[in-house]
Amino acid sequence: MTGFLDLRQTIQRLEEAGELHRISAEVDWDRELGAVTRKALEQKGPALLFEAIKGYRTGRCMRLVTSILASEARLRQVLGFPKNASNKDLVRHVLETNRKAIPPVQVDTGPVKQNIVTGEKIDLFEFPVPRWHPLEGGRYINTFASIVTRDPDTGVMNVGVYRGMISTKKSISVLLVKGGQHWGRHFQKYADRGQPMPVACVIGWDPMMDFIAGSPIAPGMCEYDVMGAYRGEPVQLIKCETSDLEVPASPEIVIEGFISADPSTFEMEGPFGEATGHISDIPALRPAIQVSCVTHRDNPIFRGTLEGTLPGSTSENGFMATIQRSASAWNILEGAGIPGIVDVVCTPITVGVNIVVQIRKAYQGQPKQIAAALWGNSASQYKYKNVIVVEEEIDPTSWEQIDWALAFRVNAGEGGITVFPGIFGSVLDPSTPLRDRDVDQLGCAQWNRVLIDATRNWTFERRKEWNDERFPPTVRLDPLDEARVLARWDEFGFPKSNQ
Ligand SMILES: Cc1cc2nc3c(=O)[nH]c(=O)nc-3n(C[C@H](O)[C@H](O)[C@H](O)COP(=O)(O)O)c2cc1C
Known part of the structure; x- marks a missing residue:
């Protein structure tokens, strides 16, 4: 795969491939845009470009694109693979490329500096940000925003996707988990120094950025380097206006700001229609990005995503997770030196919460070793709650085959089921009682994880x-x-x- 594409080139390529639908009829940003997107997802439809958004027919920003990655075919196109590439080929490609690096280069300027908005002129409501779902607490501006922060000790930048809601015209309240997520670790370091953390939210660029920012790239490794490895050329970066952070030169929009750890600066956030397909949580006072500057291209296109997988309708995050979360798990298992991993599969519907590992069984304790390795890794904070291990003869992409193995290979009283209670986990999981999701009390949410060993039991006698x-x-x-x-x-x- 060669060369980065900006969002406009991506839209053009999707349109040429018949994978983009333009909506020129007026659509309300409040509920309706999200509803149209949900229906199109249910129909396994194309990417959507909304060209007439109510209240935004004129002004700073008039268009919104979504669902670019919400299909296996489009995800394969972005990764430069043919439509029929196998799960294993894609997962191995992602696993291997995630370890490579082509460092970025600095350039003096780029299209994203065509408009620079500062001070009282900043008004986030000038962007056609949807209230994606009626029960959401506000308008989520950061859904597919790739958020850049810098480790104050090492100087290495991190790029991650983290949700954020417009709180005031100049602030965005966010879900900022200090434990595993890399911006959370940076945030803690700035807090220890008594300094606010600079952030830059990059909206609408090469979809590779969203794909990598939403992936658990190893801590200390810069996502810009990895993105370069995927595209075979360095990312061109320019300096932010109000901090030393660096962002790509040609995204549609960049929102710069600072987040303080001082609770008196916190603002209400939530609930959000979350990846789990449920409304996230109880609204709470949370850290907020105080916006210091917005830069954008002329006539920018806003980029967002409808979160939430449901049976019959999955999400961009769900499709990304099939590849990324499988690759990340396989990488963990390889790093732990576990032999005989044949394939690793997460389906779009669970966004990596369930995982199936296919093995060539070499010893009885191998499935437990697999679960222990996954659960011991920080990449499992939101993922790999339920681990299923099957043998080589079971196709891990087929639920019919897994179901058969569950029925005839699992004996719960003979070690087939192992529960690991009270280990770190996701604040978002609705099956976890709120008391176990009390981050103030526990530092991080607690999960009860389960291993289902659907391999043949080697403690049984041979006959x-x-x-x-x-x-x-x-x-x-x-x-x-x-x-x-x-x-x-x-x-x-x-x-x-x-x-
Ligand atoms: C659409 C979308 C929204 C997300 N929202 C959040 C969020 O609000 N908070 C969070 O901690 N992770 C969120 N994630 C998951 C992180 O992006 C993911 O765990 C990623 O690995 C984080 O980057 P990091 O490993 O560099 O911290 C979201 C992912 C996607 C694709």
Whole structure:
């Protein structure tokens, strides 16, 4: 894959591929835009470019694009893979490229500096930010914003996707978890120094940025370097106006600001229609970005995403998670030196909360070692709550096959189920009682995680009658019988095509 694309080039490519739908009828940013997006997701539809948003037919920003990554085909296009590439090929590509680096280069200026808005002229309500869902506490401006922060000790920048709601015309309240998330670690370091943390929210650029920013790239590694490795060329960065942070030169919009750890500066945030498909939590006073500057291209296009996977309608985050979260897990397992990993699969619907690991079983304790490695890694903060391990003969992309393994390979009383209670986990999970999501009390939410070992149990006795195996043979056809009956298939009155 060569070369970065800005958002406009991406839109053009999607349109040429028949993967973009323009909506020129007027749509209300309040509820309606989110509802149209949800219906289109349910229909497994294209990316959407809203060109007539109520109240935004004129002004600073008049268009919004969404759902660019909300399909396997579009995600493969962004990653430079053919539509029919296998899960394993994509996951291995992402795993390997996440370890590579092409450092960025600095440039003097770029299109995002075409408009520079500071002081009292800043008004976030000038952007057509949706209230994506009626129960949301406000207008979420940061859904697919890639947020840049810098480690004050090492100087290395981090880029992550973190939600944020317009609180006032010059501030954005955010969900800022101090534990695992990398901006949270930076935030703690600035707090220890008694300084506010500079941030820059980059909205609308090469979709690779959202893909990488939403991925758990190793701490200390800069996402800009990794993005360079994916595109085979350095990201061109320019300096922010009000801090020493650096952002790409050609995104649509950059929002600069500072977040203080002083609770007197906190503002109300939430609830948000979260990745879990549920409304997130109880609104609370949370840290807020005090916006110091907005820069944007002429006639910018706002970029956002509808969060929340539901049966029958998943999200951009869900599709990203299939690849990223599988790659991240496989990387953890490789790093832990666990042999025999054949494939790793997260489906779009659970955004990486459930994971299936397919192995060539080498020893009885291998599935537990897999779960322990995943749960011990900070990348599992929001992910890998439920781990299923299957053997090579079970296709981990097929729920029919997994279901069969769950039925006939799992014995809950014989080590088939292992619960690891009270380990760190997600504040967002509605199946976790609020008392276990009390970050003020616990520092981080607590999860009860489960391993379902759907491999054959090696503590069972081998039996001569079963070819010295621990499980009886299956009723799968003997290959000789199969070949014989297929050779005579039409003789039995079946059409040849049914073979
Ligand atoms: C649309 C979207 C919204 C997200 N919102 C949040 C959020 O509000 N808070 C959070 O901690 N992580 C959120 N995430 C997950 C992080 O982006 C992800 O864990 C990423 O690895 C964080 O980057 P980091 O590893 O550099 O901290 C979101 C991801 C996506 C794709």
